[in-house]
Amino acid sequence: MRTARDKQVVIGADFAGFPLKEYVRLHLIGKGWEVTDLTPIKEEAPMYQRVGFALGSRIAEGEFEKALAFCGTGMGIHVAASKCPHVHAAVAESVRAARRSATANSCNLLAMGGFWIAPRLGMAMADAFLEGSLGDGYEGWEGFEEYHEIGYRECEDFDYEAYRANGFSVVNPREAVLGPEPEGLAF
Incomplete structure (x- = not known):
């Protein structure tokens, strides 16, 4: 690649x-x-x-x-x-x-x-x-990379028919907890 x-x-x-x-x-x-x-x-x-x-x-x-x-x-x-x-x-x-x-x-x-x-x-x-790559610049925000990795994986692996069959809910959702937003973080 x-x-x-x-x-x-x-x-x-x-x-x-x-x-x-x-x-x-x-x-x-x-x-x-x-x-x-x-x-x-x-x-x-x-x-x-x-x-x-x-x-x-x-x-x-x-x-x-x-x-x-x-x-x-x-x-x-x-x-x-x-x-x-x-x-x-x-x-x-x-x-x-x-x-x-x-x-x-x-x-x-x-x-x-x-x-x-x-x-x-x-x-x-x-x-x-x-x-830029996933997680760059957010090292000080606890849970940030895991939170967004879950989002990426759910999008990458999304199966509409399984989502529909599950009442329009993600099948086997994972969760991540974001820590407090770092002081002075500017996007």
Whole structure:
């Protein structure tokens, strides 16, 4: 698997997200990343959902650990990528949200909207997402990692039919207790 730790990422965009993708791609290459671009030519970029499927499949097949997706709002490409197994996609419009998607929710695909995100913000968001892993930065919050690991596992292993058969409740839920929120914790 090509991992973020090894500075490898897959990216893609539709026509609306293409300009932002290019800024972020060049930024990452300049920082030593190996960037696999599924949409190198704007005029040949597929519709947003097809780019989302293509990116999601690279995660589902275990080829890449993380992906960056770009469309007009980030919403459509995120929905499409989420249709692929093992994809935990996030849409973010801030550096804090991009980082938290990786550190608290263990997301493996970040979608950004080219209509809303300026180039420098997109670069900073990509850095925050790619450099963050589950639990990073929350070492002082007792129970934080376990709480979010349970959330990740329940999403990863979710079986709708079993959920439905169990009266729309999670089957065999686990619980974690969060300790008091650390003083001065800023998200």
